[in-house]
Structures are given as structure tokens and as C-alpha cells.
Amino acid sequence: MAASLHRKLSDQHDFSHSLRFSKYFITGASSGLGQALATEAAAPGITLGLVARRNNRLLEISEPLREKGATVYLYPGDVRDGGFLKEAAGDFETRAGTPDCIIANAGIRGALDDNPDRRQDEDIMDTNYHGVRNTILPFVPILKHTGRGTILVISSLASFLPLPGAGGYCASKSAINTWCGSLRYELKPFGVRLTIINPGFIRTEMTRDNPYPMPFVMEAGEAARLILRKATGSRAVVSFPTPLAWGLGFLSILPAALRESILTAILNRKH
Numbered sequence: 513m514a515a516s517l518h519r520k521l522s523d524q525h526d527f528s529h530s531l532r533f534s535k536y537f538i539t540g541a542s543s544g545l546g547q548a549l550a551t552e553a554a555a556p557g558i559t560l561g562l563v564a565r566r567n568n569r570l571l572e573i574s575e576p577l578r579e580k581g582a583t584v585y586l587y588p589g590d591v592r593d594g595g596f597l598k599e600a601a602g603d604f605e606t607r608a609g610t611p612d613c614i615i616a617n618a619g620i621r622g623a624l625d626d627n628p629d630r631r632q633d634e635d636i637m638d639t640n641y642h643g644v645r646n647t648i649l650p651f652v653p654i655l656k657h658t659g660r661g662t663i664l665v666i667s668s669l670a671s672f673l674p675l676p677g678a679g680g681y682c683a684s685k686s687a688i689n690t691w692c693g694s695l696r697y698e699l700k701p702f703g704v705r706l707t708i709i710n711p712g713f714i715r716t717e718m719t720r721d722n723p724y725p726m727p728f729v730m731e732a733g734e735a736a737r738l739i740l741r742k743a744t745g746s747r748a749v750v751s752f753p754t755p756l757a758w759g760l761g762f763l764s765i766l767p768a769a770l771r772e773s774i775l776t777a778i779l780n781r782k783h
């Protein structure tokens with residue numbers, strides 16, 4: 513009942529974001545949430561700079577965006593490569609001007625594993641932490657200079673607490689939230705906004721093979737609409753869906769031993 517009401521409310525379109533932002537720079541746009549964010553933003557007069565490694569996917573998804581009237585620039589490449597993102601940011605700046613909404617969305621989770629291998633954890637940290645820094649940093653001087661702009665960082669509710677089998681993912685999201693929280697102090701006096709977005713489960717390639725139940729799971733379009741609607745405010749952090757955010761938030765403040773017993777009991781019951 514609560515979940516369906518939540519879905520109905522989230523499904524209502526709110527195009528106020530289209531009035532606020534005209535130039536978006538979005539990483540991880542070749543699938544899932546990034547593609548959905550680009551789709552929601554696309555409209556006549558809107559310019560999109562889209563980053564991902566799979567060029568064929570970028571080409572495929574850009575067609576419907578252009579049909580919706582958006583101007584689209586594609587940047588096939590890897591967010592782990594700071595030099596590439598510096599060039600992409602410079603090119604977007606030259607062609608379209610300063611983006612008023614930068615969405616650092618690209619991310620990976622890696623295989624769920626009780627015995628995480630170190631190389632995978634390094635990839636996760638390189639993408640989810642360094643990749644986000646690489647995305648934001650080239651724009652910081654110009655955003656400060658113009659005194660406007662919004663940065664949205666797509667993190668996760670997994671940043672709230674250590675979850676079993678996902679140490680690298682939880683650590684990377686928690687680390688980037690801390691780094692971004694610190695950057696906010698620097699940006700705020702210049703009128704530049706930074707909002708950390710912590711979503712729960714979203715149906716995308718990342719969660720396609722999840723073996724466990726996904727409470728309050730959302731479709732990517734629904735999550736993208738909610739994010740762009742909330743991004744119109746000046747909130748430091750947006751976490752959703754509310755029941756899961758509160759539940760995990762509560763677990764995160766419990767003593768570790770009690771939290772681990774509760775999580776273990778929940779996971780054992782679900783399997």
C-alpha cells in the first residue's frame with residue numbers, strides 16, 4: 513500500500529527541473545540510471561554531454577534524445593582516467609558553455625562475494641571514488657568563477673553502513689560522500705550547490721542478477737524523475753526510498769555487534 517502510493521507520487525511528472533537546468537554533463541549515461549536521467553532531461557533547448565565507456569551504447573541511446581529535441585555531445589571514455597575527463601569537460605565548455613548540472617553517476621558494484629578479491633575492490637574505488645572526483649574537479653574553477661551550478665553525486669544507501677559481501681562498494685560510496693561533504697564547504701560561498709544522492713534499489717544492469725530480494729525497488733525512470741525534482745532544492749543529501757533510508761540509518765547508529773546480528777538474521781530469513 514505504502515509502496516504503491518510512493519510509486520504513484522513518484523510517477524507524476526514534474527518538469528520544473530527542465531526550467532532550471534539547460535546544460536547537463538552526465539557520466540555513466542550508457543545504461544540504467546544515467547540513461548534515465550538523460551532521457552528525463554532531454555527536451556528542446558537542452559544540451560547533454562554524456563560519458564561512458566561503451567561508445568556503441570552511447571550512440572544508440574543518443575538517437576531518441578536528439579529526437580526529443582536535445583543537443584547531445586558524446587564522450588566515450590573511462591572516468592578512471594582524469595586526463596580524459598579534463599579534455600571532455602573542456603570540449604563541452606567550448607561547444608556548449610558551462611554546464612549548470614553535473615551528474616557524477618558512473619559507478620560499479622562488482623560481484624557480490626563473501627571473499628572479495630583485492631583487484632575488484634581497487635576497480636570499485638577507482639570508479640566510484642576517483643571517477644567522481646575526476647568528473648567534478650575539472651569544472652570546479654569555472655563554476656566558482658561563474659558563481660552558479662549544481663553538482664549531483666549519485667552515491668548509495670550502501671554508504672550508510674558496512675553490508676556483507678559488499679565491502680568495496682560500501683567503502684567507495686562512504687568515502688565519496690565524505691569527500692563531497694567536505695567540498696560543499698568550499699563551493700557554498702561561491703553559490704555552487706552539491707547534493708549527494710543516496711538511492712536504494714533501482715532496477716538496472718547493476719541489480720539485474722541480484723540473488724536477494726530488493727525491498728522498495730524502483731524503476732530507473734522513476735528514480736531519475738525523483739532525483740531531478742529534488743535537485744531543484746539546495747539539500748545537502750537526498751536519500752530514498754524513505755522507509756529503507758530510515759531503516760538503514762537506524763541500523764547504522766546501533767552498536768556494531770547488535771547491527772551485525774540483526775543483518776545476519778534478516779539475510780538468513782530471506783534465503
Ligand SMILES: NC(=O)c1ccc[n+]([C@@H]2O[C@H](COP(=O)([O-])OP(=O)(O)OC[C@H]3O[C@@H](n4cnc5c(N)ncnc54)[C@H](OP(=O)(O)O)[C@@H]3O)[C@@H](O)[C@H]2O)c1
Nearest residue numbers: 540542543544545564565566590591618619713714716718
Ligand atoms: N541500481 C541500484 O540499485 C543502485 C542503487 C544505489 C546507487 N546506484 C548507483 O547508481 C549509479 C548508476 O548505476 P546503475 O544502477 O544505473 O548501473 P548500470 O546500469 O550498470 O550503469 C552504470 C553506468 O556507469 C558506467 N560506467 C561504469 N564504469 C565506468 C567507467 N569506468 N567509466 C565510465 N563509465 C562507467 C556504465 O557505462 P559503461 O559500462 O558503458 O562504461 C553505465 O553507464 C552508480 O553509481 C550506482 O552505484 C545504483
